[in-house]
Amino acid sequence: MKYLKLFLKEKKGKVLMTLIMLLGQSIGTLLIPFLIAGIVDNGILKGDINEITRIGIQMLLVLLVTTVAAVLGSYFSADIAAALGFYMRDKIFRKSQELSIHEFDNIGVSSMITRTTSDISNMQQTFGLALQLIVPAPLVIGSSIIMTAYTNETLALILIASIIIFIIFAWIILKKSTIISKRVQSKLDHINQVIREAITGIRVIRAFGNEKYEEGRARSAFEGYATDMVKLNKLFAVLNPIVWLIMGLSMAIIVWLGGVLSMNASMEIGEITAVTEYSIITLSYLILATTTSVTLPKMKSCLDRIEEVLEINPEIKDLKLEKKEVQANNTVVEFDNVSFIYHGAEEEVIKDLSFSCKIGETTAIIGSTGSGKSTIANLILRLHDINRGEIRINGADIRSFSQKELRNKVGYVPQKALLFSGTIEDNLRMGYEDATNEEMKKALTIAQAEAFVDKLPKGIKSEVSQGGSNFSGGQKQRLSIARALVRKVPVYIFDDSFSALDVKTDSALRKSLKENMKDTAKIIIAQRVSTIMDADQILVLDEGKLVGVGKHEELMKNCSVYQAIAKSQMNIKEA
Helix, strand or coil: HHHHHHHHHCCCHHHHHHHHHHHHHHHHHHHHHHHHHHHHHHHHHCCCHHHHHHHHHHHHHHHHHHHHHHHHHHHHHHHHHHHHHHHHHHHHHHHHHHHHHHHHCCCCCCCHHHHHHHHHHHHHHHHHHHHHHHHHHHHHHHHHHHHHHHHHHHHHHHHHHHHHHHHHHHHHHHHHHHHHHHHHHHHHHHHHHHHHHHHHHHHHHHCCCCHHHHHHHHHHHHHHHHHHHHHHHHHHHHHEEEHHHHHHHHHHHHHHHHHHHHHHCCCCCCHHHHHHHHHHHHHHHHHHHHHCCCCCCHHHHHHHHHHHHHHHCCCCCCCCCCCCCCCCCCEEEEEEEEEEECCCCCCEEEEEEEEEEECEEEEEEECCCCCCCCHHHHHHHHCCCEEEEEEEECEEEHHHHCHHHHHHCCCCCCCCCCCCEEEEHHHHHHHCCCCHHHHHHHHHHHHHHHHHHHHCCCHHHHEEEECCCCCCHHHHHHHHHHHHHHCCCCCEEECCCCCCCCCHHHHHHHHHHHCCCCCCCCEEEECCHHHCCCCCCEEEEEECEEEEEEHHHHHHHHCCCHHHHHHHHCCCCCC
């Protein structure tokens, strides 16, 4: 509830205005029965037309004010609910940008999407209804009881008894529904995960003829969710008949007893009418409040799930370390006895790794699958924090930079080329928002993407589908490379970013990088030896350890791991 309280404090002006409007609506609602009693007892029964007219005008004025207050109350409630949705989405999105890869994986992509969309929508909708229907209920019900007691204490006791019985039943049902609501939200996460995997992996599923298995997984997820929803709806279905039963019985008793008291001249007809109206108002507000209250457990569950994310203390933080950027011997990136282990892993994936990258040079990293190549890129970007050692950029520990400062010093091309929906220009400007047309054109030229982009009807204004699905794998990689090259940074990292390129394009791209990016350090992580043969230095990794450093020719002579990789790809016979 912490963040909900913070929001309400931030919006206290609007909340206060909403409460005033709802208070006005409630007072107006309570005045109507009082005026009806007056018009019956003092006007109709006495045949006083002037009294009927006077009270009638008062009723019209009260109805007018009540209507205006109700409309404004509904408007402000909806406005605050919408603001709450924006506030929570903004908070959870900002928090997601602070989380480490490990923390994000713990939550899960599907769960994060559900929390940001469905959970917040449910909370927003329930909060708006609660403001209009639950918040005024105590005032209206309490005032109705007081007004009834002022008229007749016995009838007030009947009203109080019916309210107590109702609250007991409602509390039992709401308590049980809270437990089920938490399970429902968890199973909704699972449904989103199954559907997401089925949609994103449709090609693999069809390629293996695995449709029946996936249908079974989906059916199982749907059935689990449906079972709990049926249980939840059964509980709520029981509540409404109970409410109407209590309302009917209390109304019957009040009317019967009121009739008896009227015959004994203990009550006026108008007073009986007023008490009946107060009973109807009280029980109507209870019904409306209960109808909304059944969604409160779900709102509480959604709020807990949202705050669970917001309460995460990010493991990667900006540290206030002394920062001294000094380029020693043109060294841009330097690893100094770096070791790293993933959460839950038994062995270090990087072990006492030391190397440096200099301006104008290309450093290539190669090794078998799982040797830690991509981990090096993630560590430079500080997507994970190292366990031992130090990583420096321009002589300063990367932890001395804010995360934004650090990532503004690195041009990164990920292993999986990911383009965002929009235009090619939009994607290029993600690399550098203020890039000129000339800078974008140069980046496309270096990335060997200019030729196919120019052939498109709209050039760089051409649309990009979600995930870049309207481009081939090679085209996506080249656009992803161009996006990184638009940035002017001291170091570029290409994480197996040439894998979808043909040999000719691969060679032309590497040559273009060497000719046009002389003032930067380049790190190329690759699987293919042909991609890195002309690198200034090649780092060979094996199970997280550096087992070879040098040029291609040197490693072919003195590094058995590199020889094995090269021979498996190039079919070179041992001398």
